[in-house]
Amino acid sequence: MVAAGFGRECAEAYGVSRRGFVDESVARLGLRPRSADEVQATRWADLDDEIARWVKAAKMAFLILVPSERRLCDRVFASLPPFSDLAFAAACRPAAAGLLSFADAIAAGPREPERIFRLVDMYEALRDLLPELDHLLSEQYSATLRAEVVTAHRALGAAIRGIFLELENLIRRDPAKAAVPGGGLHPITRYVMNYLRAACASRRTLEEVMDEDAAGATVPPDPHHPPSSSSLSLQVAWIMDVLQSNLEAKSKIYPETPLSFIFLMNNGQYMTQKAKDSELGALLGEDWIRRQIAMVRRWGNDYQRASWTKVVAVLRMDGIGGAAASSSAAAGKAMRERLRMFNTYVEDIWRVQTGWVVADEQLRTDLRLAVASLVLPAYRNFVGRLRMTGEAGKQAERYLKYSVEDVEARINELFEGGRRRFIAEAMFFLFVSLVSFVLTFGVLKFDMQMQTQLEDAGSDPIKLFAQESMYYCPRLSELISKIWDLTQISIRISDVRLAQSRSQ
Numbered sequence: 001m002v003a004a005g006f007g008r009e010c011a012e013a014y015g016v017s018r019r020g021f022v023d024e025s026v027a028r029l030g031l032r033p034r035s036a037d038e039v040q041a042t043r044w045a046d047l048d049d050e051i052a053r054w055v056k057a058a059k060m061a062f063l064i065l066v067p068s069e070r071r072l073c074d075r076v077f078a079s080l081p082p083f084s085d086l087a088f089a090a091a092c093r094p095a096a097a098g099l100l101s102f103a104d105a106i107a108a109g110p111r112e113p114e115r116i117f118r119l120v121d122m123y124e125a126l127r128d129l130l131p132e133l134d135h136l137l138s139e140q141y142s143a144t145l146r147a148e149v150v151t152a153h154r155a156l157g158a159a160i161r162g163i164f165l166e167l168e169n170l171i172r173r174d175p176a177k178a179a180v181p182g183g184g185l186h187p188i189t190r191y192v193m194n195y196l197r198a199a200c201a202s203r204r205t206l207e208e209v210m211d212e213d214a215a216g217a218t219v220p221p222d223p224h225h226p227p228s229s230s231s232l233s234l235q236v237a238w239i240m241d242v243l244q245s246n247l248e249a250k251s252k253i254y255p256e257t258p259l260s261f262i263f264l265m266n267n268g269q270y271m272t273q274k275a276k277d278s279e280l281g282a283l284l285g286e287d288w289i290r291r292q293i294a295m296v297r298r299w300g301n302d303y304q305r306a307s308w309t310k311v312v313a314v315l316r317m318d319g320i321g322g323a324a325a326s327s328s329a330a331a332g333k334a335m336r337e338r339l340r341m342f343n344t345y346v347e348d349i350w351r352v353q354t355g356w357v358v359a360d361e362q363l364r365t366d367l368r369l370a371v372a373s374l375v376l377p378a379y380r381n382f383v384g385r386l387r388m389t390g391e392a393g394k395q396a397e398r399y400l401k402y403s404v405e406d407v408e409a410r411i412n413e414l415f416e417g418g419r420r421r422f423i424a425e426a427m428f429f430l431f432v433s434l435v436s437f438v439l440t441f442g443v444l445k446f447d448m449q450m451q452t453q454l455e456d457a458g459s460d461p462i463k464l465f466a467q468e469s470m471y472y473c474p475r476l477s478e479l480i481s482k483i484w485d486l487t488q489i490s491i492r493i494s495d496v497r498l499a500q501s502r503s504q
Helices: 007-027 036-041 042-074 081-107 113-137 143-173 187-212 230-251 255-275 277-282 286-313 329-353 361-387 390-394 405-413 419-457 460-501
Strands: none
Touching: 007 042, 007 081, 036 230, 036 329, 036 361, 042 081, 042 419, 081 143, 113 143, 113 187, 143 187, 143 230, 187 230, 187 255, 187 277, 187 286, 230 277, 255 277, 255 286, 255 361, 277 286, 286 329, 286 361, 329 405, 361 405
């Protein structure tokens, strides 16, 4: 047929005859042909498993099936290279195009951040295939198929870059409406940091993706990163800046200025901890981590000034006079007044800030130590001066509501986030569950006893049950009510004592 001038028809006929086998082989890999609209209309959770099958199928098809067809065509059409390549393309291109159209459909889908992990898998699969296809698909007709593989590969890379931009927009759009109770960790911080930490596990691939579009990058220059930094590190650093700006806007929701600093500390510390000892930290660099630690420390100092400056100020001896005046009645009265103000300030801070949250244990300990080192020496010195103040000093213990150790204990109860209340309520519900179990066991035992009585005495079951219920049910209700009342009293006892002490 070739000699007669029908070489093209012969090659195409051969390709069509082999196409059914190739299509069937691909179908056996667990994939079926689907249109782009059908793929994009499918829920991502349903596509997850299909993408995993696609990655395996693409490797099997392009590394085993396609090379086998190439060798077969070369044997059938020996010494006729153009027709061999044409037959090979006719046999393999439809099945290969179906595989690649699925990748194109996935790449054209929504830029939802959770899709990045499967997109990276698909991108890596095609990236690893391209060197193997350079020689296999280098001739006239098969080169088109290689170009389609390259196009799908680039589309997946563009989709990954688009997801980073969408993540940035997602952070910007997150509204500053409701404040996190107690100044705790904001969900957007947890989401972004865990997401980036997981995504950066594929750091090498992501750097490759970002560098493909380095010329058209829209990331603003970062003065803290040298020009030699990779496109990925600049992109991640920019996302960190956007997140930090968003958190600072959210901190302004809090009516209490000290609580806004606690909020920033919690979220800043979480960002630092997630970046340390990971690929994310390697991308951001040691300088970023040091700056972040310094910011958390600065917010801690801002919190101390906002909460405790007035407390320490009342303990200063300014205005009371020198040593001569310190023994006078006026000096003693002034010191008692300052002591009263100190007690009020400490009680107010303790009442409010025990419900605030410092999530990181080390940060909570460091903050308490910093507050204690600021307040306790000043209070200890004030108490010593009070005891040396004439007549007032002789009755110092009468005016001292709190010892230095008491103040230290109050400081060590800060930033628990209502943990003690939660524990009390949890213990209550545990106790109620235990009581319920005991009562249930008792009811079952009572039922067995009642059945025995019925069998022995032939009593009326309805009458007997009514009699027992009239006796037990009111007592059970009374028991549960008393347990609840006692628990509520134990939960509120500290607040009651505080109110009584302030009214004196």
